[in-house]
Amino acid sequence: MTVCIPEIRVGEPVQSGGIAVFPLFTNDGASTLDYLPSEQAMSLGAIAVKEISDSGSVSELMVDNGGDQPVLFIDGEEVRGGKQNRVFNISVLAPARNWTIIPVSCVQAGRWVHQSHQMTSGTCAPPSVRRITKRDRALKSGRNQWEVWHAISKRHRELGVSSATGDMAATMKVHGERIESVRRQFSYVGGATGIAVAIGNKVTSLDVFDRTAMCERMWGRLVQAAAMDGLDAPASGQNAGKDDVANRLYKLSEVRWEPMASIGLGEHYRALGDDGMVATALVVDNVPIHLAMSM
Secondary structure: OOOOOOOOEEOOOEEEOOEEEEEEEOOOOOOOOOOEEHHHHHHHOOEEEEOOOOOOOOOEEEEEEOOOOOEEEOOOEEEEEEOOOEEEOOOEEEOOOEEEEEEEEEOEOOOOOOOEEEEEEEEEOOHHHHHHHOOOOOOOOOOOHHHHHHHHHHHHHHHOOOOOOOEOOHHHHHOHHHHHHHHHHOOOOOOOOEEEEEEOOEEEEEEEEOOHHHHHHHHHHHHHHHHHHHOOOOOOOOOOOHHHHHHHHHHHHHOOOEEEOOOEEOEEEEEEOOOOOEEEEEEEOOEEEEEEEEO
């Protein structure tokens, strides 16, 4: 089956070193769904993210939404606290006045002890980690968990980061100033509903939202996440261009999408490419609320 991919225009890139960021433009307003972004909902105290029980589960967290609006969590978003820091494996629209169990992956291998009852919003996982977390068909089986830890450990070694608990967030602590410098060079582009990132000649991630406000809110965090993968990438005359992003978008429209077990509101779909691409879509009333691709 296919997911209805909106018509997407690729904007002019901004490049810094080996990282290039491309704004993506669709028809904003296609969705009239009223929801809150997770970071905002957590800061307002409208929701609580916590362990599913006192004993906890590495691969699952509970979202208790006591508010009047659904709350959107994006795959790769990090939450900190609980028994260990996690990232969401899939984008989920948690319904209002209800609780939802969401599959997650651990990004802090060396801790399993309560740090806080309610978890707080963190950063976003880099594309290299997001590709792993949403590749497992079962989403919560944990079969790819060791690959997540390996990817984080490998990146720590490459960037000279030391963390007693193997915490993904340690990269932000050690290289925070450099990552923030990268983020400032890639400001949100007005009117954009999506963002594509290339490191060197490879388009590593692509995120398209149903509205400009959501894209603007997530933009800086997604740039920071990309910087964790591309912080040491050298500038090259062979960097990916607009045609490369357009080609990736074309593949998303042609690839076979498979339905997944739905979590929260809407329907979930996933597509796996022969080149290692993993794409997911959260669709409500035939409108993609969040379309994501990782390489």
